[in-house]
Amino acid sequence: MKRSHEPIFWSLFGAGGVLSALIAPVLIFITGIIAPIGIWMPPEALDYPRVLGFAQHWFGKLLILAVISLFLFHAVHRIYHGLHDLGVHAGTGAMIAAYGSALAGTLITAYLLLAVGF
Amino acid sequence: MAQAKTYVRPMAGWWRRNPYFVRYMIREGSSVFLAIYTVILLVGLYRLTQGQAAWAGWLAAMTRPISLLFHWVALITVGYHAYTWWKVAPKTAPDLRFGGRPLPEMIITVGGLAATLGASVLIYVIVRWL
Numbered sequence: 001m002k003r004s005h006e007p008i009f010w011s012l013f014g015a016g017g018v019l020s021a022l023i024a025p026v027l028i029f030i031t032g033i034i035a036p037i038g039i040w041m042p043p044e045a046l047d048y049p050r051v052l053g054f055a056q057h058w059f060g061k062l063l064i065l066a067v068i069s070l071f072l073f074h075a076v077h078r079i080y081h082g083l084h085d086l087g088v089h090a091g092t093g094a095m096i097a098a099y100g101s102a103l104a105g106t107l108i109t110a111y112l113l114l115a116v117g118f
Numbered sequence: 119m120a121q122a123k124t125y126v127r128p129m130a131g132w133w134r135r136n137p138y139f140v141r142y143m144i145r146e147g148s149s150v151f152l153a154i155y156t157v158i159l160l161v162g163l164y165r166l167t168q169g170q171a172a173w174a175g176w177l178a179a180m181t182r183p184i185s186l187l188f189h190w191v192a193l194i195t196v197g198y199h200a201y202t203w204w205k206v207a208p209k210t211a212p213d214l215r216f217g218g219r220p221l222p223e224m225i226i227t228v229g230g231l232a233a234t235l236g237a238s239v240l241i242y243v244i245v246r247w248l
Contacts, residue, residue, distance in 0.1 A: 026237070036185070
């Protein structure tokens with residue numbers, strides 16, 4: 001029997017599912033709603049030096065990479081399997097596009113985290 | 119060869135026929151909003167590497183009404199994903215046993231929701247005051 005890739009993708013989907021269930025709502029709320037409108041969050045919370053310092057710290061880099069990579073792998077897994085629900089019978093090409101874009105997002109994030117300095 | 123004229127139940131719009139499937143599609147659909155949000159964060163990281171002016175531009179874009187609208191919808195759908203994630207966790211989590219008995223389903227779901235609440239408060243406090 002041909003070995004399935006599914007366990008790898010399901011693990012990444014599951015890890016992204018747990019991480020996003022834990023912190024995605026609060027991240028969306030802070031970065032997308034309260035910080036931009038300045039309610040319950042001072043405008044200087046996302047100041048350049050502060051966010052830069054976070055992205056330059058090893059722990060900040062780890063968190064950013066985990067968030068972006070696992071969120072992407074979680075999302076593309078659901079989108080890829082959701083195509084079937086919408087009557088699109090996606091083949092290998094769609095699979096490569098889905099997981100490939102999550103992998104590309106991960107590599108770009110890793111590169112940017114190196115480019116941003118230490 | 120003649121095609122047999124059997125009735126094939128149409129599948130178009132299948133999920134709109136039952137509220138259970140509508141909720142299923144909202145849960146699965148949350149991943150589209152999560153993916154877009156993640157790309158927005160990725161763009162933010164890219165702008166951060168370009169310097170202070172580029173970062174200020176990203177922050178300014180986040181204040182646009184279309185951005186706020188998107189993030190409200192993303193918050194609701196991804197929040198629903200978080201709720202459903204812990205709701206099914208008793209079925210998907212490894213078999214946890216204490217004293218030979220499986221952990222009650224309610225404990226796993228409530229524990230997960232409490233973890234989300236705790237992590238959210240912690241992140242809010244760190245971003246705001248530390």
